[in-house]
Amino acid sequence: MGLTEMYGLGIAKGMILTLKHLGRKPFTTQYPEERLSLPARFRGYEFTWYINRCTGCATCAKACPHGCIRIVTAGYADNRYIVDTFDIETSTCMYCGLCVEACPFQAIYMGSGFERATYNVERLTLDKEDLIAAPKKPSLYAQFTLPKPREDDEPSLAEAVARGR
Amino acid sequence: MSFKTEPLVVNFGPQHPSTHGVFRMIVSLDGEVITDVEPVMGYLHRGVEKLAEERTYLQNIPFTDRLDYLASMSNNLAYVLAVEKLANIPVSPRAQYLRVIMAELQRIASHAMAVGSFLNDAGAFFTPLMYMFREREKVLDLFEMTCGQRLTYNYMRVGGLSHDIPPEFLPALGKFLDDMPGFIDEYEQLLSENEILLARTKGVGILPPQLAINASVSGPILRGSGVKWDLRKADPYCVYDRFDFDIPVGKAGDSYDRFWVRLQEMRQSVRIIQQAVAQLPQGEVRSQVPATLRPQAGEAYAHIEAPKGELGFYLVSDGSVAPYRFKIRSPSFINLTPLREMMVGYKVADAVIILGSLDIVLGEVDR
Ligand code: SF4
Ligand code: SF4
Numbered sequence: 001m002g003l004t005e006m007y008g009l010g011i012a013k014g015m016i017l018t019l020k021h022l023g024r025k026p027f028t029t030q031y032p033e034e035r036l037s038l039p040a041r042f043r044g045y046e047f048t049w050y051i052n053r054c055t056g057c058a059t060c061a062k063a064c065p066h067g068c069i070r071i072v073t074a075g076y077a078d079n080r081y082i083v084d085t086f087d088i089e090t091s092t093c094m095y096c097g098l099c100v101e102a103c104p105f106q107a108i109y110m111g112s113g114f115e116r117a118t119y120n121v122e123r124l125t126l127d128k129e130d131l132i133a134a135p136k137k138p139s140l141y142a143q144f145t146l147p148k149p150r151e152d153d154e155p156s157l158a159e160a161v162a163r164g165r
Numbered sequence: 166m167s168f169k170t171e172p173l174v175v176n177f178g179p180q181h182p183s184t185h186g187v188f189r190m191i192v193s194l195d196g197e198v199i200t201d202v203e204p205v206m207g208y209l210h211r212g213v214e215k216l217a218e219e220r221t222y223l224q225n226i227p228f229t230d231r232l233d234y235l236a237s238m239s240n241n242l243a244y245v246l247a248v249e250k251l252a253n254i255p256v257s258p259r260a261q262y263l264r265v266i267m268a269e270l271q272r273i274a275s276h277a278m279a280v281g282s283f284l285n286d287a288g289a290f291f292t293p294l295m296y297m298f299r300e301r302e303k304v305l306d307l308f309e310m311t312c313g314q315r316l317t318y319n320y321m322r323v324g325g326l327s328h329d330i331p332p333e334f335l336p337a338l339g340k341f342l343d344d345m346p347g348f349i350d351e352y353e354q355l356l357s358e359n360e361i362l363l364a365r366t367k368g369v370g371i372l373p374p375q376l377a378i379n380a381s382v383s384g385p386i387l388r389g390s391g392v393k394w395d396l397r398k399a400d401p402y403c404v405y406d407r408f409d410f411d412i413p414v415g416k417a418g419d420s421y422d423r424f425w426v427r428l429q430e431m432r433q434s435v436r437i438i439q440q441a442v443a444q445l446p447q448g449e450v451r452s453q454v455p456a457t458l459r460p461q462a463g464e465a466y467a468h469i470e471a472p473k474g475e476l477g478f479y480l481v482s483d484g485s486v487a488p489y490r491f492k493i494r495s496p497s498f499i500n501l502t503p504l505r506e507m508m509v510g511y512k513v514a515d516a517v518i519i520l521g522s523l524d525i526v527l528g529e530v531d532r
Contacts, residue, residue, distance in 0.1 A: 010358030017355050018292065027299050041331065043313035065224035096227035096319045101327065102456075110313070141313040142328065 038112060040140040043095045046111035047088055048138040048160075049131040052152050053107035056081030063102035068093045086131060090116070091124035101142040109138035136160060172200060177516065179208050185282065186527030190504075190516065197512045202505045206498075209531040217491035222248050222323060222458045225491070229478075230317035232495060233529040235278050238271040238308070239471040241321035246402060247467035247478035248323045252460035259448040260325035261404045265441050266338070267308075267320065268403075268469070269434040273345070274304040275472035276385075276427040276434075279524035283424055284356065286521030287365050293356065300348055303341050310334060323458060325451035338442065345435050349428060357425065366421040370507045370519035373418060380502040384474025385426045386523060390418035396470040408440045420522035427524075457486050464490075473497050473524060493532055497525040 029036055038044070061069040068089040073081035100110050111134070118124060126134070136156040138146065146161045178189040187208035193201040213232065217225045229244045230237040242264055249256060256264075281297030305315045311330050312320040320327055356362055372382070377390040387394055395412045397405040413429035415422025460482040468477035474496025481490035500523055507519050 008360065010360050010363075014355045014359055017351060027302070039310040039313070039331075041311070041313040042309065063224070065220050065227055094227055094317065095314065096230075096317070097313065098224065098227070098319070139313065144328070 038114075042112055042114075042139055043097050043110040043141045044139060045090065045113040045116040046134040046137075047090075047126065047131060048109040048111055048134065048136045049086065050107050050154065050157055051083065051086075051128070051132060052150075052154060053105050054083055054086070055079070055105055055107070056083040057104070059102045059104060060099035060108055063098045064093075065096065065098065066092050066094065069099060083128070086128045088126045088131070089124070090126055091121055097141050103143075106143055106146075109143055110141045111135075112137040112139050170195070175513070177520075179205075185521070185525060186530075188520075188525065188527055188530065190520070192508075192513065192516060194513055197514075199508050199511055199513060199516060202508045202516070204501055204504055206501075206527075207531050209527045211532070213532045214491050214493060218487055218489065221486045222460075222488065223456075225488070226321065227317065227319045230319055231528060232493065232532060233275075233471065233473060233476070233497065233526045234316060235526055236271050236275040236472045237316065237318045238267045238320060239275075239469060239476060241318065242268050242403075243467060243469045243471065243476045244478050245321045245323050246469065247465050247480050248458070248460070250467050251463060251465035251480050251482055252323070252458060254324045254454055255452055256325055257449050257452055258404070258446045259329075260450040260452075262441050262445045263326055263330060263450065264321065265403050265405065265408075266438050266445075267311075269438045269441070270304045270307060270338075272434045272472045273431050274301045276431050277301040277304075279385075279472070280352070280424060280427050283420075283518075283521040283524070284362070286517045287362055293352070296348075296352065296355075300345065303344075307334060307337055307341065310337070322451055322454075324454040325449070327451070329450045335442065338438070342435055342439055342442075346432065349431055349435075352428060357428070363421065365515075366419065366424065366518060366522070368417065368419050368421075369511060369515045370420045370522060371418050372503055372507050376503055376506060377418065380499075380506075382474065382500045382503060384470070384472070384496050384500065385423055385430065386474065386500050388412065389415035389423035389426045389522075391415055391422075396468060396475055400468070402467070402469055404441075405437075407444065408437045410437050420518050423522045423524075459484060459486055468494065471496055473526065473529070474500055493529075495529040495532060497523075497527075497529040498532075501525060501530065 056071060056073040058071045061071050070085060070087040072085035074084040075082050097110055100108055138160055149157060149161055173194045175192045175194055177192055179187040189205040191203040192199055213228050217228060226241060229240040232240050277297040277300050281294035284293040308318055309315050311334055312318045372390045374390045374392050377387050377392060391414050393412050393414050410433045413426050415426050462482055462484045464481045466477055466479045468475050476496055477494035479492040480488045483489040508516055
């Protein structure tokens with residue numbers, strides 16, 4: 001091995017470089033005290049689902065590679081199915097966003113949250129009530145715009161439109 | 166006076182920090198010298214190839230993310246190229262260029278991780294890895310603003326991309342490209358002259374070019390052995406034939422050369438992205454493809470130069486919505502072929518370095 005009298009010079013150079021880093025600004029963010037703002041397209045937890053827009057067509061359920069979405073409808077009225085059950089099993093969901101991409105009615109959006117730890121795995125299945133009660137912070141993944149507000153929309157959609165997302 | 170000694174059999178892994186996942190090597194030792202190595206794998210087998218036979222061509226894209234999870238974009242790319250070949254689907258020029266940009270950014274991120282964890286194995290505990298993470302983080306931020314995820318991108322689609330880049334992407338990319346060569350210089354200064362690193366890696370784990378070719382290894386390992394073979398030049402896909410870049414090759418085929426080749430490839434990737442950004446055309450990014458694709462019966466193989474080597478997808482269609490056969494030629498798995506030849510005769514402490522220089526990802530080895 002060519003370890004000549006130069007031994008140690010490379011290490012010294014490395015040390016100098018490491019010392020230089022002392023003067024630089026830290027690159028880290030002290031979560032949870034500090035939080036980064038996430039990009040608009042971030043695909044996250046708590047799907048945003050607008051029940052008044054959902055027609056129960058189940059295109060999203062068919063698009064899902066894992067079959068995480070379970071939809072049961074009860075009858076058909078006003079050009080749409082009445083959605084009885086809408087469960088998203090987020091414990092197996094991989095947040096791929098294919099369901100959102102498939103929805104033809106802009107009824108489902110990915111969420112913007114990421115803190116989804118629970119004590120109980122059953123809590124990870126979001127049912128209709130959970131989805132209605134969820135904080136509606138739609139991500140702009142795949143659906144780049146929010147729908148034009150209609151009078152039967154829930155107020156959270158108008159708020160989201162006003163916020164920009 | 167001589168003692169009668171017996172070989173000592175040592176298990177490396179499956180839970181060992183140096184194996185980068187759940188990989189096991191049964192190492193036979195004579196004193197400190199390795200006399201035999203037997204790799205044991207399959208701990209992370211998820212049956213992706215079988216799962217894929219029951220899902221549509223679109224639904225399989227997120228599964229490819231989970232093979233080499235440090236280079237999901239490259240996996241996406243290889244898979245959609247295979248489907249496009251199978252079903253004869255055209256791709257718009259803008260999508261082609263964006264695919265190249267994404268694949269090269271992914272190469273930088275993957276090599277940063279490979280170099281960082283290799284140095285970790287060599288004993289430079291976490292400082293170089295954290296420097297590398299800092300750079301990789303910037304690439305992940307770019308990916309996150311484009312497709313909403315940091316690891317499993319699901320970004321490529323049959324016939325293009327899932328969607329166009331956001332307006333803030335190109336300025337952020339420009340800044341990254343300006344900074345990156347300086348950072349690579351920094352690493353070289355920090356590492357390539359470091360005597361400890363040289364002593365630990367030079368002449369360790371030599372893979373002769375003839376053996377490398379016979380064992381069908383690819384990527385930086387093959388090029389580290391001095392064989393100038395890169396699919397981006399040898400069989401250009403996307404628009405790689407329009408860019409000017411070099412293929413760095415090593416001389417000795419040792420662990421140091423593999424490490425060095427990866428550092429140089431990061432530089433070349435920066436060059437490619439700069440040219441791609443300069444030539445980036447406007448237009449659509451996704452061509453019209455039926456929602457449920459039913460390619461006519463036939464077969465197709467598409468391969469790309471993924472960060473770890475030649476990644477290929479072999480698809481057979483029987484005319485239905487799902488592939489009849491879905492075979493992955495994963496570089497990490499095949500790069501493990503000459504493991505015994507590379508390790509026998511070296512000290513047990515070198516085993517960690519040799520394995521680290523191969524840069525395997527177990528998600529891809531076991532699939
Ligand atoms: S994000 Fe993907 S895995 Fe999750 S419910 Fe939607 S389609 Fe299924
Ligand atoms: S695809 Fe959209 S409209 Fe149809 S069931 Fe799913 S969320 Fe409702």
